[in-house]
Amino acid sequence: MSIDSVAIIGLGLLGGSIGLAVAEHLPGVQTRGFDADPEVRSRASDRALVGEVCDDIVDAVRGADLVILCVPVGAMGMAASAMKPGLADHAIVSDVGSSKQGVAQELERVLPGHTVIPAHPVAGTEQSGPDAGFASLFHQRWCILTPPDGCDHARLAELRGFWEALGSTVDIMDAAHHDLVLAVTSHIPHLIAYTIVGTASDLEEVTRSEVIKYSAGGFRDFTRIAASDPTMWRDVFLSNRDAVLEMLGRFSEDLTALQRAIRRGDGDALHDLFTRTRAIRRSIIEQGQDDARPDFGRGDHE
Amino acid sequence: MSIDSVAIIGLGLLGGSIGLAVAEHLPGVQTRGFDADPEVRSRASDRALVGEVCDDIVDAVRGADLVILCVPVGAMGMAASAMKPGLADHAIVSDVGSSKQGVAQELERVLPGHTVIPAHPVAGTEQSGPDAGFASLFHQRWCILTPPDGCDHARLAELRGFWEALGSTVDIMDAAHHDLVLAVTSHIPHLIAYTIVGTASDLEEVTRSEVIKYSAGGFRDFTRIAASDPTMWRDVFLSNRDAVLEMLGRFSEDLTALQRAIRRGDGDALHDLFTRTRAIRRSIIEQGQDDARPDFGRGDHE
Ligand SMILES: NC(=O)c1ccc[n+]([C@@H]2O[C@H](COP(=O)([O-])OP(=O)(O)OC[C@H]3O[C@@H](n4cnc5c(N)ncnc54)[C@H](OP(=O)(O)O)[C@@H]3O)[C@@H](O)[C@H]2O)c1
Ligand SMILES: NC(=O)c1ccc[n+]([C@@H]2O[C@H](COP(=O)([O-])OP(=O)(O)OC[C@H]3O[C@@H](n4cnc5c(N)ncnc54)[C@H](OP(=O)(O)O)[C@@H]3O)[C@@H](O)[C@H]2O)c1
Numbered sequence: 001m002s003i004d005s006v007a008i009i010g011l012g013l014l015g016g017s018i019g020l021a022v023a024e025h026l027p028g029v030q031t032r033g034f035d036a037d038p039e040v041r042s043r044a045s046d047r048a049l050v051g052e053v054c055d056d057i058v059d060a061v062r063g064a065d066l067v068i069l070c071v072p073v074g075a076m077g078m079a080a081s082a083m084k085p086g087l088a089d090h091a092i093v094s095d096v097g098s099s100k101q102g103v104a105q106e107l108e109r110v111l112p113g114h115t116v117i118p119a120h121p122v123a124g125t126e127q128s129g130p131d132a133g134f135a136s137l138f139h140q141r142w143c144i145l146t147p148p149d150g151c152d153h154a155r156l157a158e159l160r161g162f163w164e165a166l167g168s169t170v171d172i173m174d175a176a177h178h179d180l181v182l183a184v185t186s187h188i189p190h191l192i193a194y195t196i197v198g199t200a201s202d203l204e205e206v207t208r209s210e211v212i213k214y215s216a217g218g219f220r221d222f223t224r225i226a227a228s229d230p231t232m233w234r235d236v237f238l239s240n241r242d243a244v245l246e247m248l249g250r251f252s253e254d255l256t257a258l259q260r261a262i263r264r265g266d267g268d269a270l271h272d273l274f275t276r277t278r279a280i281r282r283s284i285i286e287q288g289q290d291d292a293r294p295d296f297g298r299g300d301h302e
Numbered sequence: 303m304s305i306d307s308v309a310i311i312g313l314g315l316l317g318g319s320i321g322l323a324v325a326e327h328l329p330g331v332q333t334r335g336f337d338a339d340p341e342v343r344s345r346a347s348d349r350a351l352v353g354e355v356c357d358d359i360v361d362a363v364r365g366a367d368l369v370i371l372c373v374p375v376g377a378m379g380m381a382a383s384a385m386k387p388g389l390a391d392h393a394i395v396s397d398v399g400s401s402k403q404g405v406a407q408e409l410e411r412v413l414p415g416h417t418v419i420p421a422h423p424v425a426g427t428e429q430s431g432p433d434a435g436f437a438s439l440f441h442q443r444w445c446i447l448t449p450p451d452g453c454d455h456a457r458l459a460e461l462r463g464f465w466e467a468l469g470s471t472v473d474i475m476d477a478a479h480h481d482l483v484l485a486v487t488s489h490i491p492h493l494i495a496y497t498i499v500g501t502a503s504d505l506e507e508v509t510r511s512e513v514i515k516y517s518a519g520g521f522r523d524f525t526r527i528a529a530s531d532p533t534m535w536r537d538v539f540l541s542n543r544d545a546v547l548e549m550l551g552r553f554s555e556d557l558t559a560l561q562r563a564i565r566r567g568d569g570d571a572l573h574d575l576f577t578r579t580r581a582i583r584r585s586i587i588e589q590g591q592d593d594a595r596p597d598f599g600r601g602d603h604e
Contacts, residue, residue: 098519122516126583141518171515181512184502186519191560192494193520197579199549199556200486210483212585213473214424216443217400217488218495220592221523227583230576234569241564247501248561252554254501258493259550262543267536274532277499281428281529283514290522 003092003162004029007064009057009079011035011044013124014096015070016133019049021166024135034060035130036071036079043130058086066162068119069095069107074235077106084111092155094119098182098232100146100175102239108148115155120144120178121168122186128229139167140288146175183243187236188251191244193225194233305394305464306331309366311359311381313337313346315426316398317372318435321351323468326437336362336385337432338373345432360388368464370421371397371409376537379408386413394457396421400484400534402448402477404541410450417457422446422480423470424488430531441469442590448477485545489538490553493546495527496535 006022008015011033019031033050034057035041045053054060061067061083071079076095087093093116097103100118107116123141125132143163147156160170173181200211200219215223237244261269284290308324310317313335321333335352336359337343347355356362363369363385373381378397389395395418399405402420409418425443427434445465449458462472475483502513502521517525539546563571586592 122519124519142515144516177507181508181516182519184505184508185513185516185521189498189520189524192498192557194576194579195557195560196491196494196553197582198575199553201578201582202556203486203552205479206483206486208582208585211487212582212589212591213444214446214483214487215586215591217424217426217484218491218527219487220586221527222491223579223583223586224592225520225523226576226579228576230573230580233576234572237564237572238567238569241567244564245561248557248564250505251498251501252557254504255494255497255550255554258497259547262539262546262550265540265543267540270536270539271532273500274496274528274530274535276503277496277525277528278532280499280503280510280514281525283510284517284522284525287514289514289517290526 003065003158005064005066006031006162007061007067007083008033008050008070009035009060009067009083010070010075011040011049011053011130012070013128013132013137014121015068016044016047016049016130017135017137018068018070018096018166019044020133020135021138023048023051025165025167026162032060032064040130047130049130049133057083060086061088061091062086063088064091066092066094066159069093069097072229072232072235073097073099073103073239074231076103077110080107080110087111087114089114091115092117092159094159096121098186098236099240100144100178104146104148104175115152116148117151117156117159118146118175119159119163120146120182121163122182123168126224126228128232136167138163141168142171143168144171144173144178146173146178179240179243180247183240183247187240187244188247190225190228190233191237191248192251193222196222197226305367305460307366307368308333308464309363309369309385310335310352310372311337311362311369311385312372312377313342313351313355313432314372315430315434315439316423317370318346318349318351318432319437319439320370320372320398320435320468321346322435322437323440325350325353327467327469328464334362334366342432349432349435351432351435359385362388363390363393364388365390366393368394368396368461371395371399374531374534374537375399375401375405375541376533378405379412382409382412389413389416391416393417394419394461396461398423399541400488400538401542402446402480406448406450406477417454418450419453419458419461420448420477421461421465422448422484423465424484425470428526428530430534438469440465443470444473445470446473446475446480448475448480481542481545482549485542485549489542489546490549492527492530492535493539493550494553495524498524499528
């Protein structure tokens with residue numbers, strides 16, 4: 001068996017980028033796609049995000065060797081149910097959801113007996129929709145697969161090969177551990193960014209227009225993250241609740257300690273923390289996950 | 303009177319950028335500079351950050367029409383005392399410190415009878431030192447002046463003209479209000495970024511190497527801010543304590559409310575907040591304080 005045809009369900013940032021990346025890196029592989037929104041389907045056709053845009057989810061998945069669900073995590077179960085009548089027995093069913101335990105349970109429940117291998121490409125931007133995708137989104141980024149116990153090694157290797165062909169490096173992880181790691185590296189940063197932007201919008205002493213004008217002092221970076229899709233992120237927080245609350249508790253404790261240091265004028269405690277945090281930045285740059293230049297080197301995604 | 307010679311004290315990111323910007327935009331104006339660190343002075347000479355690098359702070363300021371202190375806010379008073387013997391009676395003394403009330407009080411105390419007009423260019427990067435500066439740092443950025451009561455209008459106009467020549471738009475503000483606004487748009491974002499990076503470094507369940515590998519999910523943006531200079535930021539938090547603690551209190555309340563919404567599974571509350579925060583992002587982009595492109599458009603600073 002090998003992957004000769006791929007069905008992509010949900011043609012937004014992730015689904016569109018996968019379609020474009022397959023066209024670029026795996027030109028022999030056929031792609032079909034579906035999105036619940038007719039306007040998204042129409043834009044997806046215009047941009048040729050997939051070889052064929054179908055008006056029916058069942059047609060889109062029929063005969064596909066690999067089906068990738070690229071919808072918000074709260075919509076995974078519904079999409080899986082809807083496509084089931086067209087799903088080939090041999091198909092690998094995967095997804096790109098930002099949380100994995102809840103999605104894995106939902107897909108196993110809806111598609112018993114099928115080969116389900118959840119995945120999460122750790123790559124994205126704050127933009128969404130059918131105009132947001134681009135073929136190089138996955139270059140030099142990690143893709144985490146969370147195969148269930150007893151997963152067939154050959155099928156896992158096929159899915160790994162697929163993501164590597166798109167430019168990713170693949171890691172295998174337990175779904176629960178994935179959710180804890182991503183709570184720290186992605187979910188909590190988003191939650192904090194949403195919060196501070198919300199706080200800043202609601203102040204009486206400082207106007208919104210002042211917040212906007214002087215945002216170059218650091219705040220603007222948070223607004224970028226806080227401009228991410230509301231539905232996607234609502235679903236992530238609802239589905240990864242336990243890990244998010246756990247990590248949020250740690251963060252709040254640390255923030256309280258820092259608050260106390262400021263109140264007491266304990267400059268040494270502040271200086272110590274501010275010095276330790278630089279080391280992580282250096283490693284991130286060394287490992288190619290960000291760039292030291294003022295433009296972050298993200299221009300290479302254009 | 304007009305500004306024909308400028309003395310820059312502290313030749314790091316800000317001081318170096320001012321020197322280079324004067325050379326580019328005001329080629330008729332002479333610049334001299336001093337830094338406490340001999341290695342910084344030597345690099346400053348190599349890069350020609352100012353016309354003349356002096357080994358003595360008193361020589362650097364002698365006869366200057368404008369003296370700009372570009373040292374950490376905790377070092378402003380010491381630098382002002384040290385330069386006092388060389389300071390001309392007619393000189394405008396200004397600075398670029400990130401907090402303004404404390405600096406203003408300190409400079410008034412050390413330099414009674416002199417014309418002191420504190421300033422804060424809201425422009426920066428996470429890098430510091432004599433190699434970090436560049437001439438276009440202030441382009442399209444705000445510079446806030448916080449003149450004391452009774453400040454001479456003509457001198458204020460001169461300083462305004464100087465910053466406008468460097469590419470900034472100038473705003474006049476009360477020092478206390480400045481400190482509140484910047485607590486929101488700059489100081490709290492930095493504090494939060496330092497905290498989350500610290501929290502992530504200290505976990506037992508998630509390794510540092512995992513945090514680094516999967517940082518592209520949002521975390522890496524926080525590490526950039528949390529790589530800022532420890533001394534500079536320690537001084538900012540110590541000198542702007544009251545406004546920082548006040549704003550931190552608001553942020554913590556809002557975070558607690560969001561935490562409760564996640565615990566209760568209140569998806570509507572999450573979706574509402576995540577939708578509201580997008581509007582601010584749009585305004586920031588419209589007003590040229592950030593860019594919608596994936597590289598943030600910061601390439602124009604190179
Ligand atoms: N954005 C990121 O940075 C990122 C990174 C990694 C992983 N992810 C994950 O990728 C998935 C997709 O995110 P995205 O950023 O690509 O979102 P997106 O751009 O909003 O695309 C999602 C698309 O799925 C459609 N959709 C929703 N429910 C559907 C259903 N039942 N059947 C068919 N189509 C449906 C949506 O249509 P409507 O607009 O009509 O709802 C939308 O067009 C999410 O699970 C997210 O967690 C995102
Ligand atoms: N970085 C930003 O994004 C930014 C933005 C706006 C405003 N500011 C403000 O600008 C000021 C300078 O920040 P920066 O980023 O330019 O820092 P920087 O790159 O570290 O430069 C500061 C320089 O001042 C020197 N210095 C310290 N004490 C001194 C003294 N008493 N006399 C003479 N030189 C002394 C330092 O030498 P040593 O290394 O030996 O200490 C260092 O070379 C700070 O007040 C900061 O709040 C910064």
